[in-house]
Amino acid sequence: MPRNMTVEVESASQPLFSKRKKIWTFPFMIALLTVIILGIVSLFTGVYDIWGQEDGWDMFFITRIPRTVALMLTGAAMAMTGLVMQLMSQNKMVEPTTIGTTEWAGLGLLFVYLLFPGPSLVLRMTGAILFSFAGTMIFFLFLRRVRLRTSLIVPIIGLMLGAVISALSTFMSLYFNMSQVIENWFIGSFAPVQVGRYEYLWIIVIVTILIFIYANRLTLAGLGEDIATTLGVNYNRLILLANALVAVAVGIVAAVIGNLPFLGLIVPNVISMFRGDDLRSNLPWVCVLGMGIITLCDILSRVIIMPFEVPVSLILGTVGAVVFILILLRQRRSRRLR
Amino acid sequence: MSTLESQIHTAGGLGARPVHRFARAFRSGKEETRYWVLLTLLLLLGLLASLGLLLYNNPVSVDSPSFIPVVQRRFVAIVAIFIAAACHSFATVAFQSVTNNRIITPSLLGYEALYSAIHTSMIFFFGATALVNFKGVGAFFLQVMLMVILSLILYGWLLTGKYGNLHLMLLIGIIIGTGLNAVSGFMRRILSPSEFDLLQSRLIGSVNNADASYFPVAIPIMLLAVLCLYFFSRRLNVLSLGKDVATTFGVKYQASIIYTLVLVAVLMSISTSLVGPLTFFGFLVAILSYQAAPTYDHRYIFPMAFAIGFAIMTTAYFLLYHVFHAQTVVSVIIELFGGIIFLTVILRKRSL
Numbered sequence: 001m002p003r004n005m006t007v008e009v010e011s012a013s014q015p016l017f018s019k020r021k022k023i024w025t026f027p028f029m030i031a032l033l034t035v036i037i038l039g040i041v042s043l044f045t046g047v048y049d050i051w052g053q054e055d056g057w058d059m060f061f062i063t064r065i066p067r068t069v070a071l072m073l074t075g076a077a078m079a080m081t082g083l084v085m086q087l088m089s090q091n092k093m094v095e096p097t098t099i100g101t102t103e104w105a106g107l108g109l110l111f112v113y114l115l116f117p118g119p120s121l122v123l124r125m126t127g128a129i130l131f132s133f134a135g136t137m138i139f140f141l142f143l144r145r146v147r148l149r150t151s152l153i154v155p156i157i158g159l160m161l162g163a164v165i166s167a168l169s170t171f172m173s174l175y176f177n178m179s180q181v182i183e184n185w186f187i188g189s190f191a192p193v194q195v196g197r198y199e200y201l202w203i204i205v206i207v208t209i210l211i212f213i214y215a216n217r218l219t220l221a222g223l224g225e226d227i228a229t230t231l232g233v234n235y236n237r238l239i240l241l242a243n244a245l246v247a248v249a250v251g252i253v254a255a256v257i258g259n260l261p262f263l264g265l266i267v268p269n270v271i272s273m274f275r276g277d278d279l280r281s282n283l284p285w286v287c288v289l290g291m292g293i294i295t296l297c298d299i300l301s302r303v304i305i306m307p308f309e310v311p312v313s314l315i316l317g318t319v320g321a322v323v324f325i326l327i328l329l330r331q332r333r334s335r336r337l338r
Numbered sequence: 339m340s341t342l343e344s345q346i347h348t349a350g351g352l353g354a355r356p357v358h359r360f361a362r363a364f365r366s367g368k369e370e371t372r373y374w375v376l377l378t379l380l381l382l383l384g385l386l387a388s389l390g391l392l393l394y395n396n397p398v399s400v401d402s403p404s405f406i407p408v409v410q411r412r413f414v415a416i417v418a419i420f421i422a423a424a425c426h427s428f429a430t431v432a433f434q435s436v437t438n439n440r441i442i443t444p445s446l447l448g449y450e451a452l453y454s455a456i457h458t459s460m461i462f463f464f465g466a467t468a469l470v471n472f473k474g475v476g477a478f479f480l481q482v483m484l485m486v487i488l489s490l491i492l493y494g495w496l497l498t499g500k501y502g503n504l505h506l507m508l509l510i511g512i513i514i515g516t517g518l519n520a521v522s523g524f525m526r527r528i529l530s531p532s533e534f535d536l537l538q539s540r541l542i543g544s545v546n547n548a549d550a551s552y553f554p555v556a557i558p559i560m561l562l563a564v565l566c567l568y569f570f571s572r573r574l575n576v577l578s579l580g581k582d583v584a585t586t587f588g589v590k591y592q593a594s595i596i597y598t599l600v601l602v603a604v605l606m607s608i609s610t611s612l613v614g615p616l617t618f619f620g621f622l623v624a625i626l627s628y629q630a631a632p633t634y635d636h637r638y639i640f641p642m643a644f645a646i647g648f649a650i651m652t653t654a655y656f657l658l659y660h661v662f663h664a665q666t667v668v669s670v671i672i673e674l675f676g677g678i679i680f681l682t683v684i685l686r687k688r689s690l
Binding site: 093138141142150152153155156157159160161163164165167168170171174187261305310311313314315316317318320321322324325328329332 | 443446505673684
């Protein structure tokens, strides 16, 4: 065996874990810079003339900054929840939209509207969080009980489950004359974000920190119940915790912004194509890419029919569907889907 | 089945003494009787409910000259129910057999999304008058053709070749549906409210939306597809055993699957363009008919599925129209029932 090859083999067999994978690498800096530039572009995109009008800068602080902050937080939250859910279920095609978590959140919102007329944001958030937690738990329960023949069946069942829940929501909203609530909710948009209406999104920062703290344990849980337990992880408690974190993030985003499809699916898959599956070193990447994609989509949604705005979820849905299919086809080539 | 039967004979003949065994559709004569009784009862129920829909609560008396026109008007709805029931029951049962999975439905494959995309883009690109004029045989034919072509592209692309994979095809079909929904949602956002109203009434599935002028085209095509599937029953019996077993028994697996799926696509498109989207109706019918017909023979499952579908639809319409006076939500309620049953089935499953 040639000498240089031995060296290569040795270096590849080194544990990739530990300090070898640095976070602050050159490509990551570039990615971060790009997102910052996108954020600045987002700050200065809009119909209202900030430089010309007298109260332009007030406007800037009332809507533009909250909107951009909301974009960053939501992008990071949705991308991370996708990643955590994929690890937990050991399935690359799981995310809030493909297993019905978002539909559960919508049902929760509807229930709150029914029980309390004119509910406050906190109430709506609580309803959405509770229901998305229940929904995610039901799905995980189902996944653990069932022996699967192919990993592709998971998103299929999940999407059907989502359809059931949304049929339930439709029925209730028709029955109680509230279809407008649901209709509006299912189209996520950042347009109504302004001072006083988005601050709860900051809770996502706490969720992010918690996910960072538990990152290594979550990676272990991604190896499956048996291996994780052997390695000293309390699997059931971890699953419960991870689902709670996911539910909090999804519920908050659902109550404040609305439905944002496919973000949690695309971002982790793209990252893991380039970087493998170590959660801790991937997390910053996932956050940054999530922020970048959603900011880009939001800027697009504001520019495309200029004096008006398109809900960002429609752009995400269209682009996301295409990217999702490309990812699936790519995996088909590499024969990973068997 | 003859191949299968002879296989079983040889397998039985390998023992010490030759055992004569039949590969019959039912386990016992009792089950067979139960099947026929149930089928008759369900057909009677469907018939009764449709008679009720036709005659009950008629605003004019029997001897009035406008009695017949009222019945005729109501008859259109019955025919639409008949077509929808036949399409969904046959399509779902066949689809579940070839996919080897009893909890998925062909309506997942994006027909509804395509249906709403066609109508939305009609009004979006050509205006409200175009949508109003977009009916009649030509429009119907165009819709069905578009949907069948889409599914053919999907099947041809993802089911053939060395990477052919049924589940991948399904998932991509669903995702295409989601993407199309986003695109048409995008277009709907830009419509004016009056145009939106016009569109909305088209998109909600209802047998009252059915246009009687479609029937001369829809019924023959539907009957043809249904008969094709029915006469394909024996092959479907083998296909439902899975790819490996079916291939061992000498069935051309890929060709048979594509043949079945094309028929399914035709049926689903007819139903969708006639009465609008119904997601879980087919699932509900199929799961109930497996319970009611304790057999794996499609020659018996198909009629049972149709009888159940027709009975459910007519009874639901009759009850909700004349007992609960909730006319608008019939399809939603059927969907809801289907959905709830879907949930319970999923939570009790052990393997998929």
